[in-house]
Each structure stands twice: as structure tokens, then as C-alpha cells.
Amino acid sequence: MPAFTIKRGAYAAIEAEFACAHTTRELRLRIIEDGRPAFYRQCTRCGNAGRAIGRGEARSELKGSEAPDFDTELEPRWYARKHAAYVATYHGIKPALEAEYQAYLSSQPWYFKRDAAIQNANGVCECCEYFPATQAHHITYERIGHELPSDLMAICSFCHELIHGKHAL
Ligand SMILES: [Zn+2]
Ligand SMILES: [Zn+2]
Ligand SMILES: [Zn+2]
Structure with a gap:
């Protein structure tokens, strides 16, 4: 059965592009809801926060300097871009998918x-x-x-x- 091969390959490039290995993380300060400060090593590419960093560990690493602010927009923007890529790809392959399905229904x-x-x-x-x-x-x-x-x-x-x-x- 050769049918339904289009979809399988179509999104692989997107998955590869958005499979972030978090290779560049930066120690950042995040003020969480109740106003408490918390430190994270945020991925500068996709915004992934990872685990919280202990305050002592953060302070000794910062050596008195201020940590830059955690970017709360980074991760939602990243996933919005991924979502948009999926939608664009879907619209691109939709005619071929429909043709593939119709061919199957008369097989x-x-x-x-x-x-x-x-x-x-x-x-x-x-x-x-x-x-x-x-x-x-x-x-x-x-x-x-x-x-x-x-x-x-x-x-x-x-x-x-x-x-x-x-x-x-
Ligand atoms: Zn990342
Ligand atoms: Zn039906
Ligand atoms: Zn009926």
C-alpha cells in the first residue's frame, strides 16, 4: 500500500528545525507570580527555562553583578513560529493529501x-x-x-x- 507517504515526510524538516538542544543558556532572573526572585538558565534560542537554580549557586556565579531578566516572551514566540510553520506546510501539502486520499478511496x-x-x-x-x-x-x-x-x-x-x-x- 503506497498511500499516505506525503504527510509522514512533510513535517520532518520543521521537527528538526525546532528540536532545540539548548546549547546556549544564560543565567537569568525571573520574578515569579508571588514576587519572589528565582534564577534559571534560559535557553537563548527557544526560551526553555530548565530547572530552577539555587540562589546561592546563582549569586556565586554572578559575583555581585545583576542577572539579566528572564524573557517570558521567548518560549511562546518560539512555539508560535513552530505552529505557523506547521500551518504553512499543511496548506502546501493539502491538495496532494486530498488527491492521495481520493485515490485511496477508489482503490x-x-x-x-x-x-x-x-x-x-x-x-x-x-x-x-x-x-x-x-x-x-x-x-x-x-x-x-x-x-x-x-x-x-x-x-x-x-x-x-x-x-x-x-x-x-
Ligand atoms: Zn533551546
Ligand atoms: Zn466518513
Ligand atoms: Zn444511517
Whole structure:
């Protein structure tokens, strides 16, 4: 089954770019909610705080000088950039993903799985338990292309469209 290879590779570059090893940390002072000062070695790239540093350890390292302020914006900005990269990538691959999915839905392996789901339900829609089932609905897309029987339910076309929000009740 060659299907669904696009998505797997698409986000690898983002994961690699945002897998920070925290190689540059700087001792910084963070005033926590109740006003107490706390020291952290903040990653200057991604903003990761790591564990709190004991005050004694911090003071002896600072040797009387002031620690720079902890940057509370750094980490949210980092994850916002990562999120934006995911969204941009998703929009880029969306047409290819949809084409891949449509091709799967008209493939022999899918027909067998769909027919097996319908047979398991004795040909009756598992949603309304009334109309004949003619389709199979993905309860989860987790194993798309390699579905377990329990990932699918037999369904009639009316209930199927309802599930996917094409009807308003
Ligand atoms: Zn980092
Ligand atoms: Zn139905
Ligand atoms: Zn469906």
C-alpha cells in the first residue's frame, strides 16, 4: 500500500528545525507570580527555562553583578513560529493529501475494507440502524491505509453526510 507517504515526510524538516538542544543558556532572573526572585538558565534560542537554580549557586556565579531578566516572551514566540510553520506546510501539502486520499478511496484495498465493514454490520447502517449501509466511515484516521476493522463503521449515505456536516438537522 503506497498511500499516505506525503504527510509522514512533510513535517520532518520543521521537527528538526525546532528540536532545540539548548546549547546556549544564560543565567537569568525571573520574578515569579508571588514576587519572589528565582534564577534559571534560559535557553537563548527557544526560551526553555530548565530547572530552577539555587540562589546561592546563582549569586556565586554572578559575583555581585545583576542577572539579566528572564524573557517570558521567548518560549511562546518560539512555539508560535513552530505552529505557523506547521500551518504553512499543511496548506502546501493539502491538495496532494486530498488527491492521495481520493485515490485511496477508489482503490481495490479500500473496496475490500469497505465491503468487509458493511458485511460485519449485516448490511445495515450502524448509525441510524435503519437504512442499508453502502459506505464505510473512518472512526479514526490514525491508521489510514492500514485500518483495523474497528477503525471503520458501516454507514448509509445520509448518515455519512450528516457525520461530515453536509446536512443541517
Ligand atoms: Zn533551546
Ligand atoms: Zn444511517
Ligand atoms: Zn466518513
